[in-house]
Amino acid sequence: MRGFPDTEFERRTQRCQTLMAERDIDAILVCTEPEVRYFTGFHTPFWQSPTRPWFTVVPSTGKPIAVIPGIGAASMSATWIDDVRTWSSPHPEDDGVSLLTDCLREVAGADGRIGLPMGPETHVRMPLDDLDRLRSSLNGFTDATDIIRSLRMIKSEAEINKHSHICTIVSNAFDELPNLVSTGMTERQAFSAFRAEILRQGADEVPYLVGATGPGGIGDIIRQPSDRLIEPGDLLIFDTGSTFDGYFSDFDRNFAFTHAAQDAKDAYRAVWDATEAGFEAVRPGATTTTVFEAMNTVLKANGSLGNDVGRMGHGLGMQVTEWPSHTASDNTVIEENMVLTLEPGLLWAPGKAMVHEENLVVRADGAEFLSRRAAPELPII
Amino acid sequence: MRGFPDTEFERRTQRCQTLMAERDIDAILVCTEPEVRYFTGFHTPFWQSPTRPWFTVVPSTGKPIAVIPGIGAASMSATWIDDVRTWSSPHPEDDGVSLLTDCLREVAGADGRIGLPMGPETHVRMPLDDLDRLRSSLNGFTDATDIIRSLRMIKSEAEINKHSHICTIVSNAFDELPNLVSTGMTERQAFSAFRAEILRQGADEVPYLVGATGPGGIGDIIRQPSDRLIEPGDLLIFDTGSTFDGYFSDFDRNFAFTHAAQDAKDAYRAVWDATEAGFEAVRPGATTTTVFEAMNTVLKANGSLGNDVGRMGHGLGMQVTEWPSHTASDNTVIEENMVLTLEPGLLWAPGKAMVHEENLVVRADGAEFLSRRAAPELPII
Numbered sequence: 001m002r003g004f005p006d007t008e009f010e011r012r013t014q015r016c017q018t019l020m021a022e023r024d025i026d027a028i029l030v031c032t033e034p035e036v037r038y039f040t041g042f043h044t045p046f047w048q049s050p051t052r053p054w055f056t057v058v059p060s061t062g063k064p065i066a067v068i069p070g071i072g073a074a075s076m077s078a079t080w081i082d083d084v085r086t087w088s089s090p091h092p093e094d095d096g097v098s099l100l101t102d103c104l105r106e107v108a109g110a111d112g113r114i115g116l117p118m119g120p121e122t123h124v125r126m127p128l129d130d131l132d133r134l135r136s137s138l139n140g141f142t143d144a145t146d147i148i149r150s151l152r153m154i155k156s157e158a159e160i161n162k163h164s165h166i167c168t169i170v171s172n173a174f175d176e177l178p179n180l181v182s183t184g185m186t187e188r189q190a191f192s193a194f195r196a197e198i199l200r201q202g203a204d205e206v207p208y209l210v211g212a213t214g215p216g217g218i219g220d221i222i223r224q225p226s227d228r229l230i231e232p233g234d235l236l237i238f239d240t241g242s243t244f245d246g247y248f249s250d251f252d253r254n255f256a257f258t259h260a261a262q263d264a265k266d267a268y269r270a271v272w273d274a275t276e277a278g279f280e281a282v283r284p285g286a287t288t289t290t291v292f293e294a295m296n297t298v299l300k301a302n303g304s305l306g307n308d309v310g311r312m313g314h315g316l317g318m319q320v321t322e323w324p325s326h327t328a329s330d331n332t333v334i335e336e337n338m339v340l341t342l343e344p345g346l347l348w349a350p351g352k353a354m355v356h357e358e359n360l361v362v363r364a365d366g367a368e369f370l371s372r373r374a375a376p377e378l379p380i381i
Numbered sequence: 382m383r384g385f386p387d388t389e390f391e392r393r394t395q396r397c398q399t400l401m402a403e404r405d406i407d408a409i410l411v412c413t414e415p416e417v418r419y420f421t422g423f424h425t426p427f428w429q430s431p432t433r434p435w436f437t438v439v440p441s442t443g444k445p446i447a448v449i450p451g452i453g454a455a456s457m458s459a460t461w462i463d464d465v466r467t468w469s470s471p472h473p474e475d476d477g478v479s480l481l482t483d484c485l486r487e488v489a490g491a492d493g494r495i496g497l498p499m500g501p502e503t504h505v506r507m508p509l510d511d512l513d514r515l516r517s518s519l520n521g522f523t524d525a526t527d528i529i530r531s532l533r534m535i536k537s538e539a540e541i542n543k544h545s546h547i548c549t550i551v552s553n554a555f556d557e558l559p560n561l562v563s564t565g566m567t568e569r570q571a572f573s574a575f576r577a578e579i580l581r582q583g584a585d586e587v588p589y590l591v592g593a594t595g596p597g598g599i600g601d602i603i604r605q606p607s608d609r610l611i612e613p614g615d616l617l618i619f620d621t622g623s624t625f626d627g628y629f630s631d632f633d634r635n636f637a638f639t640h641a642a643q644d645a646k647d648a649y650r651a652v653w654d655a656t657e658a659g660f661e662a663v664r665p666g667a668t669t670t671t672v673f674e675a676m677n678t679v680l681k682a683n684g685s686l687g688n689d690v691g692r693m694g695h696g697l698g699m700q701v702t703e704w705p706s707h708t709a710s711d712n713t714v715i716e717e718n719m720v721l722t723l724e725p726g727l728l729w730a731p732g733k734a735m736v737h738e739e740n741l742v743v744r745a746d747g748a749e750f751l752s753r754r755a756a757p758e759l760p761i762i
Contacts (some may be wrong), residue, residue, distance in 0.1 A: 002608070039537050043588065043605055044591065044603050044604070044605060045588065045589045045591060045605075046591065046603050048588055048701045048702075049589075049700070049701055049702040050502045050503070050588045050702065050703075051502050051695065051702050051706070052691075069691060070689040070691060071689050071690050073689060074600055074604075075603055075604060076599035077518055078601070088689075088691050088692060089404050089691045090502075090691055090692060090706050090708065091691070092500075092501040093499070106430070108519045114530075116509070118508060118509035118510045118513075119473075119475040119508055119510055120432075120471070120476070120508055121431045121432050121471075121508070122508050122509070123431070123504065123505065123506045123507055123508060123509070124430070124504065124505070124509050125504045126498035126504055127499060127500055127501055127502070127503050127504060127526075128497070128504070128505050129499045129500055129524060130504070131509075133497075141509060144509075144643075177532060192580070193491045194719060195580065196577065196580060196581075199573070199576065199577060199580075200518070200577075205587075206586075207426065207429055208426045208427075208430075209428045210425065210426060210427065211383075219455055220455035220456050220459070222425055222452060222453065222456055223425070223455075223456060224425060224426075227383070239430060252735070256397055268473070282743065283514065308451040308452050308454060308455075308469075310433075310450060310452060310471055310472070311471060314432065319430070319431055320429045320430055321427070321429075321430040321431065321432050322431075325432070325471050327471065336391075344436060347426055
């Protein structure tokens, strides 16, 4: 289940090249971790270091070309990529800029159109001064967000298997949670115990873990743990994006300790029911907006005071969130083999939020859960 | 030891404003995780999600201003920041661009000079299309890399304490390694055991863990683990950047299993001696280049065939690597309270690399180790 056969990367590259031809684009440049990994299979936490830029160029035919610091030569050469061009980095005077310029000119031609993701959910991971130099020597870039987005939104069976595996691991860890946390622990101790359990169950990493506890409700659901002691009557939310082989799960669970008020139980049931409605709405040909509306209708009927999240779920993949978003205006057409989250949330009282999240894959006849479905009633520890 | 008192952020902001005044800069815009955290204290793994941009504006006087998605309002308001401006995100049509434009115009004036880090080791974390719109409506930015760099390179005692704590934790975990790994395990099992031990010893997270094993030597030192079985005669390198309260350690250790050849032992001793030479060379007023030369002289005398790393150590902080770099041309003057790594490495035979790394803080009279110094001879498990 580790890595991919070369055919996976061939298929990704060929799909990209088909879309490039339709758009009359001669080469695409990418430079962020998921983009480079998508085309090459190059997988390392070395991206944590901001020192060195890394580039991959997708030509109109043939394999992608890696233009990278020398420190990555051995690892990149172990992927399916044949053409690995390196420079000694860090080298602030010319950190790959001229090597990349030459490569792009060679691949795209002097007057070629070069695509670069410049739109929503993208950024260019290189110093802006260097990017400006690159742009002026190449007569600019054309936005290629739509191409990368449409490729990455549709997963292969091999990718879906990795998602399914990490979702099962995290589901197992959540099932253990009542045995791991209790009143009298600090939030920090509870976080630490849960993180260790996710790893023990087989996750590679837990890059994203947020959560909070609060007396009878929780205001801020993206918090880091504090030394607050968990008390009877508290609500607890944990939300984790964990990985297996570089693919994410992203779902949360809510619990109460010893007892819960009826309005908290009702809020839990409301978001659980909203998730059901979203799940029923997901099928090829529906849109992210119809899915949003299905969930929002349930939340409104249950007296939602709104929410600050800005959407009710999103794509999932090599990043904890990817395109598209379930919003009132997103309108992305849902297709088979998308991997999505459903994440309805509401404010059920001022300063009290409740958010549910599940992960699913879109099949020809509708959605299939990847996460093990949460209990329909608020679990009490 | 968690977080910082408000005075820490006041001091950072005032130092920044002093440098801004010297450069005639009216406001500075930052938008990456460490930059925003540096000025605000806002600390969340939510940055894993590429969907939403986050901005902080440092005015010429007074506290920084946060311009962020609504989902972060509660967490940001819990920091020392008073002025938190939010929009509902994701909103691709205008994801904070007009709110940020208004804020920068208000703070810097219509003709004000606005600084943005645009140089080495920086990038702008927002879609390039949005950045272009922002630049054109503001008459561009001026590079502020030198200001942010000079601030972040010098650590406060509170920051140094966090570095010291995580370095002790990871040193303890490395000391346990001979009890955790053995021949017959896979690389992946060894990684997993070591990661769990670092967390058990008290680290918050292990964002960076690379390593490899190899018969009598290791070629690629930034690798992810494989299913390769560890065998007698193997060398093992683990290199980890682990965190406590958002501050990194970054050092490695090398081991052999059951026995090692004399040339491997000699290579180990060469990089150990080079580290000693680098350590002796570090003092306020020296430069990163004199430190590089001190290490390189030892490596050359020991028959180094070169290395692909491109430098022999670097700054350490809220990121696993930060400015400056120990290279032949970096020439950064070393100052008191810098936190640095020493990372001499050599190829001792074709395809066989040996790299040592230690962490230190610069004091008035020289360097102090933060990592527990590696054994002078290659440890054999």
